[in-house]
């Protein structure tokens with residue numbers, strides 16, 4: 001873990017009520033899939049929602065939300081709008097190959113620009129899809145973005161749980177409340193209705209209990225999640241009545257309950273006259 005840097009100034013986003021980061025220590029556990037479907041589920045619940053892809057090196061949101069073009073930033077109004085969600089990603093302005101060469105300070109510069117120079121308008125939720133890891137880029141981002149809280153995604157395996165714990169520590173370090181933990185790829189239901197716990201089971205819940213943060217639920221492994229994500233029409237939008245979409249909807253409900261709880265708790269804190 002890098003030593004804590006100087007505390008950064010928080011960026012103000014007056015039109016955005018809640019900024020929620022979706023994070024994990026480990027790569028490939030399903031952050032972008034959770035962020036995308038969570039954004040769409042919050043929208044289904046009637047909220048005004050934006051989705052910011054903070055993965056400058058490996059943006060996934062363009063593919064998952066079905067945006068394949070690269071736009072000229074001088075003539076394009078960002079954020080884009082897809083399925084009722086306001087969207088921004090580095091993948092909208094540069095080809096994925098180019099994005100690979102950005103260095104740390106550039107990443108920070110672009111994220112700051114995405115947060116401050118884009119007209120997000122009035123939003124109830126801005127969901128931020130974080131890049132994997134707990135290095136400098138993530139630390140700076142979590143310090144500067146006005147985060148209401150973070151959703152930690154893990155898979156049931158020990159290697160993923162160890163990294164999820166690192167993610168939790170990072171948010172504690174920068175004093176961002178953890179909204180809760182989601183266990184993704186939790187189990188698989190085969191055609192005969194049998195449940196298979198391929199990667200083991202219950203690790204996410206156990207980690208939540210041990211660290212005292214809410215457990216937000218289990219998302220099964222499902223080939224439709226991959227198909228929908230790869231084809232640019234996420235499952236919550238494409239198959240809104242499917243059991244999987246319902247799982248994301250209950251995740252969205254829990255997230256909004258937790259965010260309301262923690263903002264009420266913050267509002268109840270006495271104002272100190274120093």
Ligand SMILES: Nc1ncnc2c1ncn2[C@@H]1O[C@H](COP(=O)(O)OP(=O)(O)OP(=O)(O)O)[C@@H](O)[C@H]1O
Nearest residue numbers: 027028029030031032033132185220221222226229
């Ligand atoms: N519940 C699930 N069932 C089946 N496949 C899933 C599930 N969740 C995510 N996936 C698939 O796993 C792959 C990785 O997911 P995703 O890109 O969301 O992970 P990530 O954590 O954002 O990765 P990275 O760390 O590279 O940003 C994708 O192909 C996605 O479709």
Ligand SMILES: [Mg+2]
Nearest residue numbers: 031032055060
């Ligand atoms: Mg991702």
